[in-house]
Amino acid sequence: MGLIPEATIQEVRDRADIVGLIGRYVELKPAGRNWKGLCPFHQEKTPSFNVNMDRQIFHCFGCGEGGNAITFLVKHENLTFPEAVRTLAAENGVEVPESDRHDRGETEGLLGALEEAQRCYREQLLLPTGKTAMEYLQRRGLDAGTIERFGLGYAPDTWDTLALAFERAHIRPEFGVAAGLLSVRSSGGHYDRLRGRVTFPIQDVRGRVIAFGGRSLLPDQEPKYLNTTESLVYQKRRVFYGYPHALEPIRRAGRAIVCEGYFDAIALARADLGESVATCGTALTPDHAQDLKRRTKQVSLLFDGDAAGQKAMERALEILLPSGLRVRAVVLPKGFDPDDFLMDHGAESLRQVVDGARDAVEVVIHRVMRSVGSSPGDKADAVRHVAQLISRISDPVERSEYTRRLAMATATDAGAVEAVVREERRGQASEKQRNSPVEKFPSRQNSPEDRHLRMLGAILCHHPTFLTEDRVSEINRVLPEGTWKALILELVDAVSAGILDERGFIDFDAMEHRLSSEQMGMLREVMVEESVISTETPAETVFTQLLDRYQMKDLEVREQELKRRLSEPDANHVQLLTERQELIERRKALKNREVLQYPP
Numbered sequence: 001m002g003l004i005p006e007a008t009i010q011e012v013r014d015r016a017d018i019v020g021l022i023g024r025y026v027e028l029k030p031a032g033r034n035w036k037g038l039c040p041f042h043q044e045k046t047p048s049f050n051v052n053m054d055r056q057i058f059h060c061f062g063c064g065e066g067g068n069a070i071t072f073l074v075k076h077e078n079l080t081f082p083e084a085v086r087t088l089a090a091e092n093g094v095e096v097p098e099s100d101r102h103d104r105g106e107t108e109g110l111l112g113a114l115e116e117a118q119r120c121y122r123e124q125l126l127l128p129t130g131k132t133a134m135e136y137l138q139r140r141g142l143d144a145g146t147i148e149r150f151g152l153g154y155a156p157d158t159w160d161t162l163a164l165a166f167e168r169a170h171i172r173p174e175f176g177v178a179a180g181l182l183s184v185r186s187s188g189g190h191y192d193r194l195r196g197r198v199t200f201p202i203q204d205v206r207g208r209v210i211a212f213g214g215r216s217l218l219p220d221q222e223p224k225y226l227n228t229t230e231s232l233v234y235q236k237r238r239v240f241y242g243y244p245h246a247l248e249p250i251r252r253a254g255r256a257i258v259c260e261g262y263f264d265a266i267a268l269a270r271a272d273l274g275e276s277v278a279t280c281g282t283a284l285t286p287d288h289a290q291d292l293k294r295r296t297k298q299v300s301l302l303f304d305g306d307a308a309g310q311k312a313m314e315r316a317l318e319i320l321l322p323s324g325l326r327v328r329a330v331v332l333p334k335g336f337d338p339d340d341f342l343m344d345h346g347a348e349s350l351r352q353v354v355d356g357a358r359d360a361v362e363v364v365i366h367r368v369m370r371s372v373g374s375s376p377g378d379k380a381d382a383v384r385h386v387a388q389l390i391s392r393i394s395d396p397v398e399r400s401e402y403t404r405r406l407a408m409a410t411a412t413d414a415g416a417v418e419a420v421v422r423e424e425r426r427g428q429a430s431e432k433q434r435n436s437p438v439e440k441f442p443s444r445q446n447s448p449e450d451r452h453l454r455m456l457g458a459i460l461c462h463h464p465t466f467l468t469e470d471r472v473s474e475i476n477r478v479l480p481e482g483t484w485k486a487l488i489l490e491l492v493d494a495v496s497a498g499i500l501d502e503r504g505f506i507d508f509d510a511m512e513h514r515l516s517s518e519q520m521g522m523l524r525e526v527m528v529e530e531s532v533i534s535t536e537t538p539a540e541t542v543f544t545q546l547l548d549r550y551q552m553k554d555l556e557v558r559e560q561e562l563k564r565r566l567s568e569p570d571a572n573h574v575q576l577l578t579e580r581q582e583l584i585e586r587r588k589a590l591k592n593r594e595v596l597q598y599p600p
């Protein structure tokens with residue numbers, strides 16, 4: 001794949017509606033010139049995540065994450081930069097020039113092969129060869145609409161249906177092999193990997209097919225479920241089956257339902273629980289948890305009612321709790337999975353069971369306690385088993401509440417249970433430290449000085465014309481040295497180089513090439529800064545007053561210096577006193593020029 005021309009990227013950025021885009025993932029409320037919401041990149045209870053429509057940028061004052069519409073998709077959806085550009089381009093009707101077909105990269109090659117496979121499998125299901133598969137799906141209660149909606153297909157029990165389809169479509173078999181769709185024959189040539197199976201397309205959040213799950217239709221065929229292999233476009237630890245269709249329902253319902261099987265996810269969706277997704281042949285991973293955390297606060301786990309299902313539920317809970325998600329456990333009657341349950345009891349009953357799901361930690365507490373033996377040792381084991389889960393809860397209030405409940409449920413001394421939870425938590429903390437360095441977010445400085453400098457920067461961005469020659473030299477002379485001064489001087493340079501956009505503001509996008517990523521973060525901060533624009537005082541007055549303040553400070557420092565020199569034994573009193581008098585007068589003049597009342 002060739003590079004996307006800069007002009008196209010620019011056009012994509014210009015046409016993107018960042019508020020609409022981010023609004024799909026984050027609930028945004030208008031706040032002055034910005035839109036505000038809870039940051040999807042770090043945990044917070046009060047919104048510090050800002051989206052600025054004028055600038056088409058977002059910035060979080062809590063964790064410093066920020067950028068434009070393209071970078072949002074890159075960071076939030078784990079897309080590569082070109083993928084994000086193409087996604088936005090497609091949505092906004094911008095044409096991205098395709099480079100030479102033969103030159104298409106590995107990713108495009110893989111996706112092309114997967115797309116062709118999807119076309120082929122769906123076609124096969126509708127042909128007479130697919131009759132057995134179709135009957136099987138109908139027996140499981142799936143109608144034509146559901147089959148169509150989930151893109152179900154059939155991989156016939158032959159060796160080369162797909163291999164031949166690739167040949168006809170001029171798709172290189174290497175891509176089929178890399179996608180886990182074909183295998184290489186020892187005698188040369190290729191053969192189909194999925195045979196005699198119903199196929200479930202696994203899609204990324206953009207709806208592109210990235211893998212397949214295959215359910216065996218032949219008696220004695222092992223394994224019952226076979227997935228295509230991981231590849232450049234498919235990592236199962238990150239992917240949920242059914243995710244693209246579930247995104248909107250998850251946002252609406254305020255929760256995600258996580259189950260284990262393709263048929264389960266489909267059954268739930270058929271029962272009007274569209275917020276359901278399934279893991280793809282793997283247990284829930286921290287990557288999954290992080291992804292869910294960005295989209296919702298609550299997760300309902302729906303695993304089989306047997307012992308294995310319960311174990312899986314506890315493992316999932318261990319993964320989800322540290323991320324701060326509230327987790328509920330849907331408990332189906334023994335022997336039922338969601339699919340059976342839907343068939344036997346109907347959609348309404350399934351919805352009731354899901355909606356009535358209890359808090360997952362409570363479920364574990366009660367299950368463990370029911371089965372515990374009576375000896376002190378048994379009890380200690382059981383308490384520790386649950387304490388280990390509780391210790392993973394990130395919120396201290398919640399954690400202590402569960403600790404209290406565990407103590408009550410087991411009739412154990414609360415202090416003793418608390419000690420066990422603390423012990424477990426310490427164990428995890430040191431484990432975490434060993435395994436991964438704790439990520440540290442740069443925290444926003446909020447001293448008055450910092451605020452004033454930020455405001456100066458903000459005014460500069462929006463009113464480059466305020467920069468007279470005098471003011472430039474003043475800025476050079478009186479601003480305190482540091483990162484803010486460095487940034488402000490960069491802005492001054494940009495103004496003199498004429499790097500302005502059509503509104504006469506400093507051109508944010510163009511600054512990207514001139515600033516470090518830390519400085520870009522600071523620049524985003526000043527660009528979404530509201531206090532500047534919302535004030536009643538004209539911006540130029542604020543600007544002058546801020547500069548005057550720094551000048552005043554500068555004069556004070558110089559006066560101190562003169563005082564010191566005057567006290568030296570061989571001081572030239574006449575000259576120093578004259579200088580000092582000069583300073584005092586300048587200070588007076590400055591004071592008289594304006595009443596320094598703003599900013600506070």
Ligand SMILES: [Zn+2]
Nearest residue numbers: 039042060063
């Ligand atoms: Zn944040």
